[in-house]
Amino acid sequence: MFYGRPAKYSYWNGCSTGGRQGHMMAQRYPTQYDGILAGAPAINWDKFIPAEYWPQVMMKELDYYPSSCEMDALTQSAISACDELDGVKDGIISMEGLCHFDPLTVVGKTVNCTSPNGTIKISKKAAQIAAAIWAGAKASDGSALWYGLPYESPLTSLGGTNCTSLTDCGSLPFAISSDWIQLFLQKDTSFDVSTIGYEEFDTLFRQSVNEYASAIGTRDPDLTRFKNAGGKMISWHGMKDQLIFFNGTEHYYRQVLEHDPKAHDFYRFFPAPGVEHCRGGPGWYPGESMNALMDWVEKGVAPETLKAIATPSATGGAQPPLRTAGLCPWPRVMTFVGGNPDKASSFVCK
Structure with a gap:
């Protein structure tokens, strides 16, 4: 007790694996922390890690390894098609669920490439x-195994290739x-x-779940003990996350609400449009979320929105102003x- 008295409150703050660990604390050790801040949580590890290899399986089955230029062009085409669903053109897809871009519509389009x-x-x-990366991993019979990347996520993060020319590329999977x-x-x-290929991927995916779900899955939706202990948790996830599938976190939160329809009273999930894995991207990064969590724990003020900022890329001249959002x-x-x-005042939550 350096200050002569025990700590009054204890908090957890982590992203990615840290976000998974925060969720595990709420699920398995619910009295350890008064507040948990868990960003881009790597829950469902046993499912999403093998699912990250799905793009390479598709390349192998189609015997085609596209250059990053070709894949980046498809990402930009999707962003252009769905950018304005939220009412403003800003290079960000905020309404992912309403985006139904068909990449076959841009087949034959000429793209200028560098490197x-x-x-x-x-x-x-x-x-x-x-299309397969966006749809998500499939079993050999075509049934769904896991979610896909959001339309605005860089396809090359998991669908990576190593090229000596635009037409001579090979597999470059995500190392983890x-x-x-x-x-x-x-x-x-x-x-x-x-x-x-398809069949072996199916077998490996199921093996991963069978062997490791209990140890590292971290998806128990029953947070009753955390709730009863008075704990509060804020989770956020970038909708441009290129490594951990955003919809996996959304899926878990829906399961929590199905188990406890009032879970919103102690656990809130905030999607972050345009943000990549834990940070980066053109979207709004909630870097002051710990303040919101402390206000919820110590003052009983639940966050109706989560303060976030974005820094647009400068194209020359003065640095553009910060964009704020809730x-x-x-x-x-x-x-x-x-x-x-x-300005945050130009947006509302619907």
């Missing part, structure tokens, strides 16, 4: 790969996913992940109602 330099036309196979398959599932450091608690979404789109 490697040149031009390329968007191919049907690249469009099929993008390929390591998981090699070390934790196959338990063989020499296993060649590039050989994985992130909306799920299931409400930020909707532009007019005025200056850089």
Whole structure:
């Protein structure tokens, strides 16, 4: 007791694995913390980690490994198609659930590329790969295994390739996913992940769940003990997250509400449009969320919105002003109602 008395409140703050650990504290050790701030939580680890390899499976099955230029063009096409669903054009998809972009509509479009330099036309196979990444991992019989990336997430994060030219590319999977398959599932450091097709992927996905769900799954929706202990939790997740599937967190929160329809009284989830994994991207980052959590725990003031800021990329000249926003608690979404789109007052939660 450095200050001569015990701490009055205890808090947890973490993102990604830290966000998963925060959820595990609420689920398994509910009296340890008065408040938990859990960003982009890596819950459902046993499912989403093998699901991260799904893009590479699709490339192998189609025998096509698109360049990053081709895949980035598909991402930008999706953003252009769905950007203004929230009422303002700002390069951010805030209403992901209303976006139904079909990548086949831009097949044949010419794209100018750098590194490697040149031009390329968007191919049907690249469009099929993008559609599969957005739809999410499938079993060999076509049934859904897990969610896909949001439309605005960089497809190259999980659908990575290594290219010597625009038309000569090979597989470059996300290391954590390929390591998981090699070390934790196959338990063989020499296993060649590039050989994985539909059927083997199906088997590996189910093996991951069967072996590791109880240890690292972290998806118990029963937070009764945390609630009874007086705990409060704020979770947020970037809707442009390129590594942990945003809809997996949304799925968990829906399960919590199904178990306890009043869970909103102690646990609130805030989607962050345009934010990548834990930070980055053009969207609104809730960097002052701990203040909101402390107000909820210590003053009983529940957050109706979560203060967030975005810094648009400068295109020359003076640095553009910060954009402010109040992130909306799920299931409400930020909707532009007019005025200056850089101001939080120009948006409401609907």
